[in-house]
Amino acid sequence: MFKVKCRLVRFAGHVDKFPCHFGYKIGDEFYYDGVEFKGRICPGLLASMMPIIHGTFLLGYKYNENVMFRYRGLDVKDPDMAKYDGAGYRPVSELPGGMPEEFKRMGPPPPPNEKSKTSHFTCGDTRILAEFTCEAVDLSDSDYAQPFYRRAISILEKIEADPGIDIKDIPDRFTDFERNEISPRLTPVLLDVLMEALVDMKYVEVREGKAYATGKEPPSRPKIG
Incomplete structure (x- = not known):
């Protein structure tokens, strides 16, 4: 679960x-952490905004990356291209002529060279259309997110204690009680999800299957037990 930032970028x-x-x-800007x-x-x-914020809070970058x-x-529509793409479209580099002024102000989007990390939403006033970006900016340590946040921090601390640890060896750094008797259970799937969150939020780097802490300090370090 993630802390979400919404920022007004243009009208x-x-x-x-x-x-x-x-x-x-x-x-x-305004923020949401799962509670406030x-x-x-x-x-x-x-x-x-609510569906966008909700999805970003739960999924972070994954809410946008694979769309x-x-x-x-x-x-633009080009029926002759249907034999290639199955639908009949042709990519263009410039906005077609005769576009409304709103589109001209936007300008053509640059070709994406990396996965998208932000969503956006607009206000209901169609005269001004205030556009906000919405992105995950950190792990959420709010009350509601504590069980998952604590799991993520416990993984981070194992990596900090053993730089270059093989990811597949991380579960062995936890006792059976720590893995299976604390909610949520630290299953292999949850470990993968939490590792992705730590990487996305720049707490961990993974190189050739080995994990390294970046030195970034998390919002808090709960005392567990």
Whole structure:
């Protein structure tokens, strides 16, 4: 589970002609950790933001990374290409002519060279369309997330104590009680999921099957037991 940051990155509409009645400015942020929101949240965001924040809180980068459509780029309809792609589209590098001003302000998206880490949502005011990015910025150590957070930190501490430990040997660093009698049980699948979270949040690097701590300090280090 992750701490989520939402940040206003642009107004896709006409904020020069119509005001943002909540007084948002580019760069404004708010956060969610599974228990509390911190920051100013306009009611006009609630309907669009909640599914995005919920998914990002639970999945972190994985909420966005494998959505294939994110890597499609720009294309236009071209029936002659159906014999190749099965649907009839052709990729283009520039926005087609005659596009609305809103699209011209956006500009063509650059070809993605790495997996997407952020989602986005917009406000309900179609005149200004305040657009926010939403991304996981840390592990959540909120009350609700504590069981999973503690598991992640316990894994991190095993790696810190033995730099270069083979990932498959990490379970052996825990006693049977620590693996199976503390909730959630440290199963191989959960270990994989928590390792991915530690890597995504830059606490751990994995090289040739061996794990190394990066030195990044987590939000807290709970005393366990």
